[in-house]
Amino acid sequence: MSYPLPRYTPSGRFNPLTLALFLGGIAAGAVVAWPYQLLLRVIPIIQLNFLLVAGFGAALAAAGYYAVRTGHCRNRVVALGLALVLAGVPLAASYYWEAKHVEDQIGFPTSVSDALAIKRHAGWQIGHGSGSPLKDEAVYFVWGGEALIVLGIVLFGVGSSVASPYCEKCRRWCEPKQFYVAGVGRAQAEPLLAKGELVALALIEPLAQADRSTSLSFTITECPGCHEAVFLTVEEKIVTVKKNKTSEKKKTLIKDVVLAAGQREPALERVNALVGQKLSA
Numbered sequence: 001m002s003y004p005l006p007r008y009t010p011s012g013r014f015n016p017l018t019l020a021l022f023l024g025g026i027a028a029g030a031v032v033a034w035p036y037q038l039l040l041r042v043i044p045i046i047q048l049n050f051l052l053v054a055g056f057g058a059a060l061a062a063a064g065y066y067a068v069r070t071g072h073c074r075n076r077v078v079a080l081g082l083a084l085v086l087a088g089v090p091l092a093a094s095y096y097w098e099a100k101h102v103e104d105q106i107g108f109p110t111s112v113s114d115a116l117a118i119k120r121h122a123g124w125q126i127g128h129g130s131g132s133p134l135k136d137e138a139v140y141f142v143w144g145g146e147a148l149i150v151l152g153i154v155l156f157g158v159g160s161s162v163a164s165p166y167c168e169k170c171r172r173w174c175e176p177k178q179f180y181v182a183g184v185g186r187a188q189a190e191p192l193l194a195k196g197e198l199v200a201l202a203l204i205e206p207l208a209q210a211d212r213s214t215s216l217s218f219t220i221t222e223c224p225g226c227h228e229a230v231f232l233t234v235e236e237k238i239v240t241v242k243k244n245k246t247s248e249k250k251k252t253l254i255k256d257v258v259l260a261a262g263q264r265e266p267a268l269e270r271v272n273a274l275v276g277q278k279l280s281a
């Protein structure tokens with residue numbers, strides 16, 4: 001369910017520093033692609049290869065996150081466009097390095113596309129030599145899967161950093177603070193949200209005989225400069241224990257809703273009091 005509450009939206013501004021930082025990340029990624037493809041080739045354990053691919057994606061995503069934050073990028077289209085290049089160029093570089101390796105092995109000059117065709121036809125032996133190797137068309141699936149994992153991680157990382165609240169007045173990123181109220185959930189939050197009573201929601205107290213496995217998580221994201229740009233995210237968390245296994249389900253009720261004057265103060269007072277308590281305890 002969505003509520004007609006004003007949400008934070010990035011202003012669309014960006015600054016050339018973002019572009020420079022992304023270019024740096026892309027160049028570094030193309031260099032790191034060399035040890036990356038070497039490790040992929042020499043490690044025969046598929047689970048480790050998978051971790052390596054995810055790690056490569058995470059490192060590129062971290063570079064993109066840094067470029068967005070340090071470059072103060074509030075333009076989603078620019079950030080996601082640069083993220084595509086940030087994932088694509090290092091991936092292409094890893095195939096290039098792979099082709100160079102094939103060329104070295106056969107010992108005479110070979111074009112990148114011929115080298116990759118040779119690689120495709122050789123494929124990989126999975127397991128202990130039993131069964132046919134993974135080759136030809138199957139190789140496209142492996143490369144496709146690798147590209148999707150890296151691209152997915154980079155787009156997610158960059159997308160979430162450019163969407164996080166920014167104070168245009170102070171030109172700085174807002175900072176999140178979090179508290180939980182156990183014993184209340186969606187059932188108590190939804191009527192308040194429907195009426196737009198954000199103060200009552202931020203000040204909600206646990207019910208007397210409540211089921212404490214359900215809780216509401218509040219994230220108040222605030223400009224540390226002016227304290228006037230303040231946003232509220234509320235999630236419901238349900239913890240279930242099954243066969244000694246604890247699992248947690250999260251549902252976002254509202255995300256980065258703008259708190260107006262009059263709503264900000266009580267919400268900030270509560271989060272600051274609770275954070276203070278935790279520190280002194």
Ligand SMILES: [Zn+2]
Binds near residue numbers: 168169226228229
């Ligand atoms: Zn500010």
